[in-house]
Amino acid sequence: MDAIYAGQRHIYDATRKYYLLGRDRLINELAPPPRGTIVEVGCGTGRNLILAARRWPQARCHGFDISAAMLETARAKVAGAGLADRIALAQGDATHWEPRLLFGFDAADAIFMSYTLSMIPDWQGAIGAACDALAPGGALHIVDFGQQERLPAPFRAGLFAWLDRFEVTPRADLRHWLEVAAGGSDLSLDFTPLYRGYAWRAVLRRPA
Template identity: 60%
Template structure:
């Protein structure tokens, strides 16, 4: 079994049951998602891709926030995509939001969506679950338009939190194959430099989360 297929099977196993209660439980600790959506600001008629779209929660919120854009999502778990497709249909957004199974570290947007590139790509609490998370960032940047931007929000290192909180959170996250990336900012800066772009990073909620924006070309 190839690495991507193994990870897909793992994620399907994790979320086969959890997908039904995922959004209800995650809203309490996946902080900063709506802040990211508010800052996307895609151009009118632009294309926005979420890498690791899960249940479709973020795509639906983003489509409502930015009605002039078109939205796409990929996820490695077909189980999660079942919920996403149903949620998108219930929201009446099937014409503006499309999802497909895809690996964050290697996907063809033209084959999946007949799209050459995207004006905005975002990764919300996905890099901490992807084994080759640095490769996932590079793959996202590869599919940005010339003036595109990659937005990321994910777990920080809890710098401002008590040690017991950090230990408890990281231990609990590990049960779900989630590993906050201590070198996230440094790795993103390297990706930005290699792409000739610019990175801005903000620590949120006393280091609970990190918010990053990588512009393919400096603003």
């Protein structure tokens, strides 16, 4: 990840805003309880966490990433936004993490993954780890590339070829594995294609 993002991190937010669709909708739907905890898995430059902290000012926000280069940028952006006292950052692996070890609390009320599963080799493991970290009544929010199922075939082929250059792989069987995770952890699943299948949105929720 550091090899990929050592240079890209400086232009990441400016370029990704045009095609990482659905991120702001996800943030608006987090709805943590008062004094609740939010965790972003794969926080990158900190862009989403800053928006989440502003949208949900009563929540405590946390994020982690495996890339030290990205975290360097995230810390600078969080400090520049005046939110260093409200956003905690750590280095961690999405496939094997615990809130207690990274941030000092037992479970999270809202966890989100924004265009991260398409970049994580063991993405099924990342889903499982996030589900394990949910508090009672908590929810895991996901948005990532869909299969462009209602868009023209040439658009799909061009997008997938371009994403492959950056080692990004849209997960065709994402819904299946979310259903497996939901069944194995007694969670409910809400799955919704966005923008004619350009992106897929999902929410896994633990009963209170």
